[in-house]
Amino acid sequence: MTSAWTVAREASDSSVALALWRAYYTEVSDRWFQLHEGRDTPAEELEREVVASNDRVSFSPPTGTFLVGRYRGTAAGTAGVHLLNGQSAAEGESAEPAAELKRVFVLREARGTGGGPALLAAAEDAARALLISSECCRGG
Numbered sequence: 113m114t115s116a117w118t119v120a121r122e123a124s125d126s127s128v129a130l131a132l133w134r135a136y137y138t139e140v141s142d143r144w145f146q147l148h149e150g151r152d153t154p155a156e157e158l159e160r161e162v163v164a165s166n167d168r169v170s171f172s173p174p175t176g177t178f179l180v181g182r183y184r185g186t187a188a189g190t191a192g193v194h195l196l197n198g199q200s201a202a203e204g205e206s207a208e209p210a211a212e213l214k215r216v217f218v219l220r221e222a223r224g225t226g227g228g229p230a231l232l233a234a235a236e237d238a239a240r241a242l243l244i245s246s247e248c249c250r251g252g
Contacts, residue, residue: 116184117227119191119234124171124178128187130162132180136190136217137162170194171214174245177238181218181231188222190215191231193238195246209246211239 122129141153141161171178176194180187192215213235218227 115226115230117181117189117225117230118185119179119181119230121177121238122180124169124176124192128180129178129190132187132190132217132219133165133215134158134162135219136215137165139217139220175242177235177242179231179234179238181227181234183222183225183227186222189218189227189231191217191235193235193242195242209243211242213239 138153138158141158145151145153170176171192171194175197176192179191179193181189181191183189191213193211193213196210196212213232216228216231216235218231
């Protein structure tokens with residue numbers, strides 16, 4: 113059986129990627145505002161957060177990858193992977209090279225269709241490729 117999902121690398125600043133970033137930030141931010149203030153996120157605040165986010169930069173080659181998942185041809189999910197530069201995120205100490213998975217997101221209308229597993233599998237492949245590439249470039 114073939115999956116209705118495809119996942120491919122995409123520039124983190126493409127129009128498709130930016131639309132999915134906005135959907136992600138809207139959902140996360142609206143949850144907080146609805147819980148604490150009983151309303152959706154103010155549009156100007158949401159735009160500030162989207163613009164201010166520097167995550168997109170960390171998902172650019174050669175140290176990162178941004179993935180877009182398409183469900184039946186329509187962009188419906190994202191995942192980002194980036195190298196941690198040999199630092200342990202928890203301790204700030206030197207550690208074995210590692211990659212971090214961030215911003216795994218599937219649009220609400222596509223949830224339950226296999227997008228999460230498809231994005232995760234592609235992100236794991238991307239992380240392995242980034243780690244191999246970083247070892248190669250460091251002469252390891």
